Amino acid sequence: MTTDAWFAGVTSDESDGPDDTDEAVAHIREGRADAPADWPAQAVESGFAATEEEYYQKLRAATLAAARTAAAERERADDKQLVHAVRAMDDAERTANELAERLAEWAGTLFDDAGSGVGYARELAGREAETPAEQPVVSFAGRVADLADEADDLREFIERRAPDVAPNLAEMAGPVLAARLMSLAGGLDALAKKPSGTVQVLGAEDALFAHLAGRATSPKHGVIFTHEYVRGTRSEDRGSAARAFAGKLTLAARVDHYGDEFKQELHDDLRERIETIRARADEGDEDGGDDE
């Protein structure tokens, strides 16, 4: 069976219905052969095409469709890599900070100039231990610094890959927040299916459930708070900004998932909308509370 051409078994009706194309595309994508052969001549011989010219036309249609669908599928699968990477980055960063605190406490007993944080761990890791007692502390600092480096590498990976996987979402939210939204939703496909009200509070699930239980007001924003569009807007207008931002993020995720191209209008629209919301601060408050 491994000597079959991609067109073997594909019907060559005049109709050229969608089923035939699907079949041909599947053969191009999944077929195999041990060796090439004179496929154009065989196609004419077998009646798949009347002429070699017609064969090449059919080959072109089938390879274009196969490459398009195969590339889209593989690219979509790449969102799962981003989801894992951003979760690993968060874990590595959090753990590095926790260990840096432990290190600061320990180092404070040995060094007069002991500092704190990951920066201090990096500094200490570069030092030579002068006494046997200092040795384990310096070694521990080295592990903390390595873990912080790993988090930085993961961030770099996300910054490099997110614009390929979701160009509009990465442009709008920034690569890391884009990956984080995909992570919270469970992937780009899941994010693209969520209503914008859900996207607005992704990452604020605790606050949302407290609200639903009647114990708190509804949260205005989840993880999108980390973006300048939300955080940089004064608190009275932050709900409006978060809602506008979430609305466009939802559109961006849908364009990235279902379509392919970069949509500049989407980004221009959002910038304009945020500027309008922020202009309220200059106009007084008379029309500022309508969104909350």
Add this chain to the structure above:
Amino acid sequence: MSDRDQSLPSGVERRTFDERERLATQGLPVYGEPTDGDWRVWDAGRSKLGAMLELGMDTGLVGDETVLYLGAASGTTVSHVADFAGPTYAVEFAPRPVRDLVGVAEDRDNLFPLLKDARKPETYAHVVEADVDVLVQDVATRGQARVAARNAQFLRDDGRLLAAIKARSEDVTADPSDVFDDVVDELAEAFEILETTRLDRFHDDHLGVVARPK
């Protein structure tokens, strides 16, 4: 108009753009390259095959060949190949560039994009025809000689392998000359090496190779 350059295939000419002589082919523009009527610049700085032609290597190309192109990436170079060649099969493994490659192929009747791994020819031997005239290889992967050897089965007896060997893909730390020696030695097991030229003027640490099957 300029004189026909005998080392260039028909369909590729040296033409003047902004007072500079540059390679050009006829076809729809792909990446914002300068155009003059329906001629468009084939930038040797962006294309290793373009650099091989620019440097006067004897590629044996005459025009209208059937071509198997390995490592087509976004289709920058292969679009020029499809402008002067016949049926052109373009293999690329990474999905993102294939999205652009499909766009390039949509504007051309003779360009067939394949999202396949050039190290596994059995996954496209049911599509790519036997006895192609030219095998172009520009893959940034370890084992470039092995990729060429595995794909030699597609070439006709007196066909040509036109390969751009990237030293850093084999070994980032080694001296490029040593890497090239090793790769050419390995290539010589399956091919007769006709010419090698460093492409450094246009592409750092790349070697252009013209060879034919043994």
